[in-house]
Amino acid sequence: MKIAHHPDRATLMSYAAGSLDEAFATVVATHLASCAECRSRIRETEEIGGNLLEAIDAVPLDAAAFERAMRRLNEPVETLVEPEQRKPSLSRPLARLVGGGLDDVAWKTVAPGVAMHRLPTSKAARGSLRLLKIAPGKKNSRTRSRRHGDHPGPYGILPRCVRTVRPR
Amino acid sequence: MSNALSSSSRPGQGEDDQDLIKRLAYDSDRAAFQCLFLRFGPRVKALMIKSGADADVAEDLVQDVMITVWRKAELYEPARGSVAAWIFTIARNRRIDRLRRQSPHAYEDIDDLDLESPDADGEETVQARQRKTLVFEAMAELPPDQQRVIEMSFIEDMPQADIAQKLGVPLGTVKSRMRLAYGKLRERLEDVT
Numbered sequence: 621m622k623i624a625h626h627p628d629r630a631t632l633m634s635y636a637a638g639s640l641d642e643a644f645a646t647v648v649a650t651h652l653a654s655c656a657e658c659r660s661r662i663r664e665t666e667e668i669g670g671n672l673l674e675a676i677d678a679v680p681l682d683a684a685a686f687e688r689a690m691r692r693l694n695e696p697v698e699t700l701v702e703p704e705q706r707k708p709s710l711s712r713p714l715a716r717l718v719g720g721g722l723d724d725v726a727w728k729t730v731a732p733g734v735a736m737h738r739l740p741t742s743k744a745a746r747g748s749l750r751l752l753k754i755a756p757g758k759k760n761s762r763t764r765s766r767r768h769g770d771h772p773g774p775y776g777i778l779p780r781c782v783r784t785v786r787p788r
Numbered sequence: 789m790s791n792a793l794s795s796s797s798r799p800g801q802g803e804d805d806q807d808l809i810k811r812l813a814y815d816s817d818r819a820a821f822q823c824l825f826l827r828f829g830p831r832v833k834a835l836m837i838k839s840g841a842d843a844d845v846a847e848d849l850v851q852d853v854m855i856t857v858w859r860k861a862e863l864y865e866p867a868r869g870s871v872a873a874w875i876f877t878i879a880r881n882r883r884i885d886r887l888r889r890q891s892p893h894a895y896e897d898i899d900d901l902d903l904e905s906p907d908a909d910g911e912e913t914v915q916a917r918q919r920k921t922l923v924f925e926a927m928a929e930l931p932p933d934q935q936r937v938i939e940m941s942f943i944e945d946m947p948q949a950d951i952a953q954k955l956g957v958p959l960g961t962v963k964s965r966m967r968l969a970y971g972k973l974r975e976r977l978e979d980v981t
Contacts, residue, residue, distance in 0.1 A: 629971070630963040634966070636942075638942075639947050640947070646893075646894040659898065663873075664919060665970070667873045667924075668923055668973070669876035669877065670920055671872065671927060672876075676943065680830055680833075685850065741891070744890050
């Protein structure tokens, strides 16, 4: 699918800062996984974090901090073996959440030509995350299809977050 | 040591950092690790405290972040950006996980993407190094209200809505300050590259 819409610049900034909510961050990550241009913008923006980290007023560490770290260097490392499930149609952030492939998703039809599946998020996430499957030619009215372009088909798969406002 | 630390906040120190990371990656050089630990550990601790951690949690997070630096050193790709930016991203991901109790996967998946493509030639590496300095200069020229918004989001880990509330301005103002800052940064980088 040709990408017709890129995240807002303020959104890219907040993503790089790490201050987006999990559901929204996943939507942005899904875009980034397939958009090298935005990814390199993110790398540039992360230099802001690098510079601020260098400029921050350092807080002294516990006297034994380095020795503590040295002891941990010898600990065995647990590595997660990830099942290779990268179907070409699914980027990594989504593949992880969907589990198997798109065929395994329990879609729920919410409107003619539009099916939805709720994706898991952490308990502390403020918004919920849904995957939408939109038939060719259908407009996704809630996200203003003009900005996203029409889906050339066979099906458009879009992650969307629904933000609920909850006190932190 | 305080002298070494304060002088290291100058941009242009990136070359030294990259040497240290290389020594870590290729020789498992513990002296190089100690240098990085002393240079970045206290800064990561400060970052975590500003993000709302208490001193003990911040100290734990420093451990996690620096151990990750040790273990992932060989995956560090200079073309991707400066060592400071790379360590910031590791700290950011830990912060999401531990302080915010949300999943950092959305970040880790993307971080690894670039680590997997070592297509950097020498020229790209120089550009990446220069990038940090250019970003530093662009940030220094920003008006204070834009600087503040950036600091609140990168250092204090505040969502846009919380920043708006704390500053008593509309959300749109926060967004536009971020966009303006971003634009300034792009301008600066495009002048050179």
